[in-house]
Amino acid sequence: MKTNRKKYMKQYRANPVNKEKHNISSKKWAAKNIEKVSLYRKKWQEKNKGKYKEYYREYHKEWYQKNKEHYQEKAREYAKENREKMYEYRKKYGQDRRLKCIEHYGGKCACCGETEIDFLAIDHINGGGNEHRRKVGDVHGWLVKNNFPEGFQVLCHNCNLAKAFYGVCPHQRNK
Numbered sequence: 001m002k003t004n005r006k007k008y009m010k011q012y013r014a015n016p017v018n019k020e021k022h023n024i025s026s027k028k029w030a031a032k033n034i035e036k037v038s039l040y041r042k043k044w045q046e047k048n049k050g051k052y053k054e055y056y057r058e059y060h061k062e063w064y065q066k067n068k069e070h071y072q073e074k075a076r077e078y079a080k081e082n083r084e085k086m087y088e089y090r091k092k093y094g095q096d097r098r099l100k101c102i103e104h105y106g107g108k109c110a111c112c113g114e115t116e117i118d119f120l121a122i123d124h125i126n127g128g129g130n131e132h133r134r135k136v137g138d139v140h141g142w143l144v145k146n147n148f149p150e151g152f153q154v155l156c157h158n159c160n161l162a163k164a165f166y167g168v169c170p171h172q173r174n175k
């Protein structure tokens with residue numbers, strides 16, 4: 001019964017006149033049932049979207065597995081190159097900021113007058129340097145960004161350490 005009907009429909013559609021008739025009637029039906037059609041279409045798209053997504057996921061997975069080593073190597077190379085570049089950049093830029101700060105706060109040790117730049121550092125006059133450093137990370141960058149606020153001075157490492165250790169640098173005690 002079923003096969004007969006199938007056969008009949010096939011023959012029926014094969015006739016161009018019938019085909020045209022069928023097209024017109026289904027077009028008419030679609031025009032009358034626009035909501036039904038768009039709902040059906042939406043459903044079909046949703047159903048198949050998942051299918052394609054799945055398909056592409058599988059495809060990418062396979063592709064990635066095949067090219068994994070190549071890409072991991074590329075990523076490693078890129079990271080290494082950029083790490084070196086970033087390091088150079090930070091060093092240069094960090095030095096620039098450090099010099100800027102030291103220059104702004106007098107360019108010499110406020111205690112003993114040391115001018116050798118490599119001996120100099122920024123000192124928090126009222127202490128709290130460690131806490132501040134923890135909070136802002138890069139103190140030199142912070143000073144530049146905040147337009148060199150008050151409360152900071154330049155000290156050489158000697159005087160800085162002595163101040164931290166004894167509360168006051170021996171240079172000042174002996175004055």
Ligand SMILES: [Zn+2]
Pocket residue numbers: 109110111112113114155156157158159160
């Ligand atoms: Zn000093």
Ligand SMILES: [Zn+2]
Pocket residue numbers: 111112158159162169170171172
């Ligand atoms: Zn000193």
